[in-house]
Amino acid sequence: MQPFSLHVPHRVFGMATSGNCHKVKLACDILRIPYRWHETDIMKGESRTPEYLRMNPNGRVPVLEDDGEMIAHAEMSGGKAPFILPTR
Ligand SMILES: N[C@@H](CCC(=O)N[C@@H](CS)C(=O)NCC(=O)O)C(=O)O
Numbered sequence: 001m002q003p004f005s006l007h008v009p010h011r012v013f014g015m016a017t018s019g020n021c022h023k024v025k026l027a028c029d030i031l032r033i034p035y036r037w038h039e040t041d042i043m044k045g046e047s048r049t050p051e052y053l054r055m056n057p058n059g060r061v062p063v064l065e066d067d068g069e070m071i072a073h074a075e076m077s078g079g080k081a082p083f084i085l086p087t088r
Pocket of ligand 1: 021
C-alpha cells in the first residue's frame, strides 16, 4: 500500500450521519490528510448512480480518492491507522 499524498486534496464521498464515513473523516483529520468532503446521501440513491458506481462498484459510502485511485471499505480500530482497501 502506498502512503497517502499529503499534498493533493483528496475527495471523500460520504454521508455525515454514517459511522463508517465518520471513521474516514476522523482518520483524515487526525492524520492531517487533506480532503474535500462530498456529501453523498444514500437514502436519496446518490451512491447508486452510474457515475458513483464507476467510482465504487459496491455502491456504498465511504469512498476516498487518493491521487485518482478510488478506495473503499475504510475501517479504523483502537485508534490505530486505518486499513483502506482498493475497490479494484
Ligand atoms: N465495510 C464498509 C461498509 C460500508 C457501508 O456499509 N456503508 C453504508 C453506510 S454506513 C452504505 O453505504 N449503505 C448504503 C447501501 O448499502 O446501499 C466500510 O466500512 O466502508
